[in-house]
Amino acid sequence: MYKCDLNIYLVGVETEAAEAMRSVEPLEWFSHNFIAADGFAGIDVQEADVLVFKASAGAGAERVREMAGEKAVCVICSDDASGMSCRELSAVDDVWPGRLAFDTAKLLFARLMKDIKLKKDAWLWELELQSVIDTSMDLIWFKGRYGEHWRVNDAFCKIVNKTKEDIRGKQHYYIWGLSEEEYKAGKFVCLETEQDVKEAGKTCRFREHVMGQDGLREMITLKTPLYDEKGEFLGTVGVAKDITKEEAYRKKLLHQAQTDELTGLLNRRYCFFKLEKLARCERLAICYMDLDFFKELNDRYGHQAGDDALVGFAGLLRQNFPEAMNVRMGGDEFIVVMRGEHSREGIQSQLDNFMDNVHEFFARTEEFRELSVSIGVTIGEEAGIPLEVLLHQGDIAMYEAKNGGKNRYCFYSDEMYGANR
Numbered sequence: 001m002y003k004c005d006l007n008i009y010l011v012g013v014e015t016e017a018a019e020a021m022r023s024v025e026p027l028e029w030f031s032h033n034f035i036a037a038d039g040f041a042g043i044d045v046q047e048a049d050v051l052v053f054k055a056s057a058g059a060g061a062e063r064v065r066e067m068a069g070e071k072a073v074c075v076i077c078s079d080d081a082s083g084m085s086c087r088e089l090s091a092v093d094d095v096w097p098g099r100l101a102f103d104t105a106k107l108l109f110a111r112l113m114k115d116i117k118l119k120k121d122a123w124l125w126e127l128e129l130q131s132v133i134d135t136s137m138d139l140i141w142f143k144g145r146y147g148e149h150w151r152v153n154d155a156f157c158k159i160v161n162k163t164k165e166d167i168r169g170k171q172h173y174y175i176w177g178l179s180e181e182e183y184k185a186g187k188f189v190c191l192e193t194e195q196d197v198k199e200a201g202k203t204c205r206f207r208e209h210v211m212g213q214d215g216l217r218e219m220i221t222l223k224t225p226l227y228d229e230k231g232e233f234l235g236t237v238g239v240a241k242d243i244t245k246e247e248a249y250r251k252k253l254l255h256q257a258q259t260d261e262l263t264g265l266l267n268r269r270y271c272f273f274k275l276e277k278l279a280r281c282e283r284l285a286i287c288y289m290d291l292d293f294f295k296e297l298n299d300r301y302g303h304q305a306g307d308d309a310l311v312g313f314a315g316l317l318r319q320n321f322p323e324a325m326n327v328r329m330g331g332d333e334f335i336v337v338m339r340g341e342h343s344r345e346g347i348q349s350q351l352d353n354f355m356d357n358v359h360e361f362f363a364r365t366e367e368f369r370e371l372s373v374s375i376g377v378t379i380g381e382e383a384g385i386p387l388e389v390l391l392h393q394g395d396i397a398m399y400e401a402k403n404g405g406k407n408r409y410c411f412y413s414d415e416m417y418g419a420n421r
Contacts, residue, residue, distance in 0.1 A: 002029055002124055006116075009048040010036045012057030013077065013100070020105035021052070027117045040067070048072045050112070054098065055080070065091040073116060139219075139240040142226075145233055147171050147194065159217075159242065176210060197223040197236055208240075217244045260328040262307060263314035271327040272387065275337060279380075279387045285342040287351070288376040288394030291332035292406040301367045306332075309368055312361055320354045335394065344411060347377060351409050372407035374398055379411070 006026075010018050018036055026032050037043045039058045045051055045068045053064060055078035068074055074091070078084065079098035089095070096108050133140040133153040142150040148169050157164055160175050167175055193206045203224040210217050221240040228234050258270040266274075278284060291313065298306040310332065317326040317336060325337040338347070355373070362368040376397025378390055397412035404410065 002120065004030045004120055006030060006032055006049045007047050008032055008034050008050040008052070009043065009045055010034060010052050011040060011043070011045075012038060012054035013052055016102050017077075017100035017105035020100070020102040021109040024106060024110045024113060027113055029120075030113070030117065040064075045072070050116070051075070052077065052096075052109075054078070056098075061088040061091040073112070075112065136239075139242065140238070142235065142237050143194075144235040149175065150235070193221070193223060194236060197225050198233055201225060217242055218247050219243065260314075263311055263328050265314050265317065265334070266325060266327045268327065268329045271325070271329070271335070271337075274325070275387045278337075278339065279383075279385060279390065281383055282339050283341055283380045283383050284385070284390060285338040285347060285377070285379045286390050286394045287336040287338075287347070287409070288378075288391070288398040289334040289336070290374050290398055290402065292372040292374055292402070293370045294332040297367060297371060305367045309362075309371060312368075313358070313373070316354070316357055316361060320350065320357060335391070342379060344379065347379070351375060351377070355407075355409070374401040374406050375409035376401055377409055377411045 008021070010021065013021075013036070018034070022032075022034055024032075035043070035048075040053075041058070045064070048068055049071075050073045051064065051068050052075045053059075055061075055076055059067070061074075061076050061084065064076075065074055073093050075094045075096055076092045077096045077098050077100065081089075081095045084095075094112065097104065100108070130151075130153075133151075134155075136153060137155055139156045139159060140153040141156055142152075144150055148171060149167050150169075152164060152167050157167065160167070160177070162175060173179065193204070193208065196206075197204050203222055206219075206221045206223065208219045208221050210219055219240040220243055221238055223236050223238045225236055226234040258266060260267045275284070291309070294306065294309070297309060310328075313334070314326070314328065317334060321336045321338070323338075325339075327335045327337065329335055358373050362371045376394045376399070378393035378397060380390055393412040397410045400412075401408050401410040
């Protein structure tokens with residue numbers, strides 16, 4: 001992937017050793033450019049990538065390092081390495097024998113080239129890894145066995161508002177701005193997932209909530225265990241997609257799909273979807289409601305007044321039937337669905353109170369004073385009665401209430417008799 005042209009300076013090296021080094025084939029992606037000299041006079045070793053020199057070439061190890069710079073790989077050939085000081089030894093990368101036989105020179109040079117390539121490959125892998133993870137919009141991190149962070153990507157830094165240098169070696173609670181007590185309590189992070197991954201020995205998927213400085217975040221997280229060459233656990237790598245905004249948007253769309261835009265009550269479509277399932281296994285009681293004289297209100301005062309009346313009536317439903325499913329079927333028709341066993345007397349009591357509240361509410365506004373509500377009630381005697389049957393019965397009872405003078409409720413029966421108000 002990369003191309004590495006090495007300038008290899010051989011200073012004071014015997015001809016046989018120099019020929020041996022030249023005979024070494026360059027490794028993949030490498031090329032060799034040899035420059036040979038008897039001494040350092042007249043050559044610019046700052047251009048050297050590899051500098052092999054004899055101790056007798058006219059400059060000591062420290063001076064050669066100073067001339068070549070820190071990036072060059074410097075090798076001194078000396079028969080008296082034991083006499084070199086620590087400072088001299090630390091100035092070079094390796095020490096070879098002073099007089100090199102052909103095969104020895106070839107072997108040492110080939111080994112040197114292999115080491116240089118390994119470092120270059122490691123650099124490339126480092127570059128590629130960091131580039132790949134930094135281009136990801138997901139959060140990526142590498143953790144040690146004790147939860148310390150080795151490496152994170154740019155997306156991770158952005159979300160926690162910290163630099164990579166500040167994050168390195170730190171624990172979760174510091175990075176996410178929590179107290180150590182909150183972290184240990186496990187209130188805002190699933191601590192057990194790290195242990196789960198270790199025990200599973202494979203990639204695991206989690207849905208986690210993480211408390212950060214800007215609030216609670218919801219994540220879809222993949223965590224994978226890492227092992228060393230002996231198979232011992234090193235830590236984990238994690239990839240997390242922050243779905244906080246997507247989840248909020250999904251809930252918003254779901255809410256819009258389930259509710260009536262004007263009143264905020266459940267809508268007809270969701271009502272049928274939900275109640276068809278409930279009717280199979282539960283007893284239901286349904287109050288089918290229709291506003292009286294609503295068309296006249298719209299004709300006289302306009303649709304805004306009609307909308308205000310509907311919104312106010314919806315509020316009364318929520319207040320008076322907080323445990324029920326309150327649904328706008330469309331126009332000025334509403335239903336209240338009560339789950340479980342309900343007695344006729346209990347529903348009568350609720351409706352009496354509700355009718356009083358409706359009358360009081362409509363009487364407060366001049367435009368609404370003619371409005372009232374007619375209600376048809378049906379009580380399922382057992383579970384399993386089809387929804388369409390219950391709604392039809394409620395609708396029949398509601399029209400019975402309207403035909404009986406409006407502003408009243410009527411219980412459904414086969415003969416359509418009941419307590420009218």
